[in-house]
Amino acid sequence: MRKPIVTVAIAAAIGVAACSGSNSTSPEIESTKADEVAPVSEPAAPATDAAVAGEPAVDDTTTTIDPAEAQTIEQINAYIDEAAAFDQAAADAQFPEGLTFAAGGAPGYSRYVxxxxxxxxxxxxxxxxxxxxxxxxxxxxxxxxxxxxxxxxxxxxxxxxxxxxxxxxxxxxxxxxxxxxxxxxxxxxxxxxxxxxxxxxxxxxxxxxxxxxxxxxxxxxxxxxxxxxxxxxxxxxxxxxxxxxxxxxxxxxxxxxxxxxxxxxxxxxxxxxxxxxxxxxxxxxxxxxxxxxxxxxxxxxxxxxxxxxxxxxxxxxxxxxxxxxxxxxxxxxxxxxxxxxxxxxxxxxxxxxxxxxxEVRGSDFPDGAEQSLITDFDYTGELSVSVGQSLFFNNVDAVPHTVSAGTFDTPMFDQFDSGLLDPGTNFELSFDEAGVYSLFCTLHPDMQATVTVK
Ligand SMILES: [Cu+2]
Structure with missing residues (x-):
């Protein structure tokens, strides 16, 4: 059953995180499992970031397609292709094969534990x-x-x-x-x-x-x-x-x-x-x-x-x-x-x-970490953390999802992006700045949520 979509009412605060630091296109958001994140190619600012102070303007005078937009479309298509290649479990009683699982799920509330x-x-x-x-x-x-x-x-x-x-x-x-x-x-x-x-x-x-x-x-x-x-x-x-x-x-x-x-x-x-x-x-x-x-x-x-x-x-x-x-x-x-x-x-x-x-969680979770189960095509839980506190997204549905910054209409893959999260995998996020951050699943546009960082 698909739960109601969380209404996204943010945008302004997204810019809060997108400033300063060594790389003007990378906001100060850590993904401590960076090796699990699908690579996002270098060029261009996120589509909505042009207004950030000090941001070099994207030269759009010689092309009809915004390179950032083209990159976004390319990224979404890559995820869709990758997800299409994912082999679900062969029968309802089984688990997908060939995956390395992380601890997670909640008996009675998720497809897998x-x-x-x-x-x-x-x-x-x-x-x-x-x-x-x-x-x-x-x-x-x-x-x-x-x-x-x-x-x-x-x-x-x-x-x-x-x-x-x-x-x-x-x-x-x-x-x-x-x-x-x-x-x-x-x-x-x-x-x-x-x-x-x-x-x-x-x-x-x-x-x-x-x-x-x-x-x-x-x-x-x-x-x-x-x-x-x-x-x-x-x-x-x-x-x-x-x-x-x-x-x-x-x-x-x-x-x-x-x-x-x-x-x-x-x-x-x-x-x-x-x-x-x-x-x-x-x-x-x-x-x-x-x-x-x-x-x-x-x-x-x-x-x-x-x-x-x-x-x-x-x-x-x-x-x-x-x-x-x-x-x-x-x-x-x-x-x-x-x-x-x-x-x-x-x-x-x-x-x-x-x-x-x-809720089941790994023994290697940092003290005080929060967890959001991705279950029933929803990011469940409070989705509220303090600055620096880890938030783990734990996919226990039968299909892959992503945890991607922004919204389906305005993705901000440069800000954070889990890459394809197979069933039984975790993605860890932590935030350096307070604010309200929107996220969505690249594969299921109904899946949207916000994380409040205090
Ligand atoms: Cu999804």
Whole structure:
């Protein structure tokens, strides 16, 4: 889903940075990863810079095309060609090949998540293709189970952001009702144990613990038979270690409360392309990779196979396609019925505060660095830094983007320019002067933002 375009209302402040120093065409902006920046050829000032004091005027009396403009067009075309040559992952379940990844992403908020492990940076999560799914997790939108149900029953207009027809909504609500009824039958965790569900013993923050029923896993998708039921400690605390387990058809452990459901379908059953299951575009399925499940410790980690086994964990190179479906009315999820995270589950949280706590960043980030995730065709985050403070742009979309100074109509590649940022790469910027700087993606003119430097 493409988020609304950030309105650019600057221009004046751009000139603030473009002065003084050794080179009149280079403003005082450092890109400390200059080797990643596509070279911008030497001649000419940026197109809008002619007014800067002391700037040598560009001689335009003998040519009909402004050389700066010609250079800009050439640069844009070079990026478009380069991006066209980029090989996306061959299937929705996979990652692009032949790239060196940097740590980054945010589970539940980005298509890819890359994490550091002792074996280097490895992919740990992929989420459904954004072209076909809508990440409906804004509190303002009616994306929770009860809100979707109410929307359907009221017959009111469906907000455009949901990209859903009335028929799809009706079918979806029917599926969720069936699922919710199944969950209701298992509100008592002892019923789940008696019916063959098995605990993974790991309760994750804002997600709960998964009880699996193995025999459902081979059956494919059925909203009346979720492979997983989600529970959490009844007292709304976060457990310190492993939670209990089912033994002899009954729960042995602290009292638990039902919180939701989840599905897992192996690619062998459903294929490598994003599952077509729930009606409408809201179901954004994901796959975990390189996960080390530490059942005895009650937590997951990201260790290579040998270290995971040495630590007594169970290594999963790839779990199947998974999705949460928050259909327990007592834990209706303002981040959406299919969100990764549920703020009503311990630690009970402000729905809007969860994103920040999930952002992954490299251990080599300078202290105090800010990060903007490039996700869902948007530069997300506050985009506000102090003079000298690093701001990392972290591309975790499926396609390349750029972080280029100026706007699509008035690029200023000389000021700063990331070059083509492939999925899983970072670009670091810092600014020597306060002001408001505009930036855009050369490949996607809708992608615009401003950085405020204090
Ligand atoms: Cu882009």
């Amino acid at each position: 890359f994490r550091e492990s002792s074996a280097g940076v490895v992919p740990t999560l992929v989420e459904g293709p954004l072209d076909d799914t809508v990440r409906c997790q804004s509190v303002e939108l009616p994306c929770s189970y009860l809100e979707l149900k109410e929307l359907h029953e009221s017959g009111a207009g469906i907000p455009l952001e949901l990209e859903m027809s009335a028929d799809e909504l009706a079918t979806l609500v029917g599926q969720l009702d069936e699922l919710s009824a199944f969950a209701e039958e298992h509100r008592d965790i002892n019923v789940a144990c008696a019916n063959g569900f098995v605990s993974d013993r790991i309760q994750t923050a804002n997600m709960g613990t998964h009880l699996y029923k193995g025999e459902f896993i081979a059956n494919g998708f059925d909203p009346g038979e979720p492979e997983i039921l989600l529970y959490a400690l009844a007292d709304n605390t976060v457990p310190d270690g492993a939670v209990g387990q089912c033994r002899d058809g009954a729960w042995r452990g602290e009292p638990m409360q039902l919180i939701g459901t989840s599905f897992i379908i192996p690619p062998q059953v459903i294929g490598n392309e994003h599952p077509e299951t729930f009606a409408g575009p809201l179901d954004n399925w994901h796959i975990h990779y390189n996960l080390c499940r530490g059942a005895s410790e009650g937590r997951d980690s990201f260790l290579p196979l040998s270290e995971c086994q040495a630590a007594g964990g169970r290594f999963s190179a790839s779990l199947g396609w998974m999705i949460h479906a928050w259909v327990d009315p007592q834990h209706d999820n303002q981040l959406g019925v299919f969100s990764m995270w549920n703020p009503t589950v311990a630690p009970i949280s402000d729905p809007n505060a969860i994103f920040e706590t999930r």
